Amino acid sequence: KQEVTQIPAALSVPEGENLVLNCSFTDSAIYNLQWFRQDPGKGLTSLLLIQSSQREQTSGRLNASLDKSSGRSTLYIAASQPGDSATYLCAVRKGAGTYKYIFGTGTRLKVLA
Amino acid sequence: EAGVAQSPRYKIIEKRQSVAFWCNPISGHATLYWYQQILGQGPKLLIQFQNNGVVDDSQLPKDRFSAERLKGVDSTLKIQPAKLEDSAVYLCASSAGNTDTQYFGPGTRLTVL
Numbered sequence: 001k002q003e004v005t006q007i008p009a010a011l012s013v014p015e016g017e018n019l020v021l022n023c024s025f026t027d028s029a030i031y032n033l034q035w036f037r038q039d040p041g042k043g044l045t046s047l048l049l050i051q052s053s054q055r056e057q058t059s060g061r062l063n064a065s066l067d068k069s070s071g072r073s074t075l076y077i078a079a080s081q082p083g084d085s086a087t088y089l090c091a092v093r094k095g096a097g098t099y100k101y102i103f104g105t106g107t108r109l110k111v112l113a
Numbered sequence: 114e115a116g117v118a119q120s121p122r123y124k125i126i127e128k129r130q131s132v133a134f135w136c137n138p139i140s141g142h143a144t145l146y147w148y149q150q151i152l153g154q155g156p157k158l159l160i161q162f163q164n165n166g167v168v169d170d171s172q173l174p175k176d177r178f179s180a181e182r183l184k185g186v187d188s189t190l191k192i193q194p195a196k197l198e199d200s201a202v203y204l205c206a207s208s209a210g211n212t213d214t215q216y217f218g219p220g221t222r223l224t225v226l
Contacts, residue, residue: 004155032213043117043204043217044156089155099144099213100169103155 002027004092004104012110013080021075021107023090028071031093034101035064035075038087047088048075080111115139117218119205125224131193134221138186138207144168146215147180147190148204156204162188163210195225 003026013019023033032051036044048057048064050073056065063076073090087108091101118137126132138145143164148156159178161168164185173180177196182188192199202222206215 034213042219043206044215045217046214049213091155093213098169099208099211100158100161103157105153105155 002030002092002094002102004090004102006088006090006104006107008107009105010108010110012112014112015080015082017080017111018076018078019080019109021077021088021109023073023075023104025071025073025092025102025104028068029095030068031095033064033066033073033093034091035062035073036089036091036103038089038106044089077109080109082111082113085110117205117207117216119203119218119221121221122219123222123224125226126195127226128197129194131191132195132223133189133191134203134205134223136188136190136205136218138188138205139209139216141209142207142216143185143210144208145182145188146206146208147188148206150202150204150220152201159190192223195223197225199223200225 005024007022034049035047038044050057050066061078066073087106089106091103093101120135145162147159149159150156159173160170160180162182180190202220204220206217208215
């Protein structure tokens with residue numbers, strides 16, 4: 001059974017810092033991995049999607065890496081801003097035949113001005 | 114383009130009562146998902162519809178939960194009777210068919226007393 005874990009559960013950093021969020025999964029046989037952002041009282045927004053054959057994806061100040069063999073992904077946020085404050089979730093898709101995602105527990109990020 | 118709409122946004126009921134949530138997906142989206150997100154956890158897929166048909170309901174507690182998607186558009190998720198452990202945010206998402214991009218609604222926060 002696939003389990004997805006995110007560490008740390010919460011993180012508070014001063015504005016301008018570069019930071020790394022971690023995601024680990026127990027079954028390396030994944031199809032792809034997504035990073036989402038969730039703001040309080042709102043739904044999820046997809047940030048980055050990495051296919052199993054890829055090593056990393058970049059969007060603006062965000063960079064996500066994937067090491068399938070070790071069951072790990074990281075989300076790197078450069079020059080953090082107060083507007084980055086949110087909960088970040090990673091999710092893995094099991095296989096090509098399903099669009100079902102298994103979500104991690106999330107990291108709650110607070111960027112202090 | 115209007116996003117995914119959900120109602121109500123908040124609901125408080127007593128255990129053993131019934132409750133229903135409504136979701137209106139983005140126009141033209143064939144696939145609709147219902148997720149349960151318990152506080153401090155990631156979303157868990159309850160049921161996935163493709164047009165009118167159910168694709169995956171393996172994690173839906175069918176003894177008390179039911180869902181329908183009439184005419185392949187709106188969907189309703191019902192809980193009858195509710196238990197204390199059903200307290201959670203219920204998220205609806207939609208996608209344009211076979212794609213990884215899901216658009217999430219703001220969710221309905223259910224509190225069972």
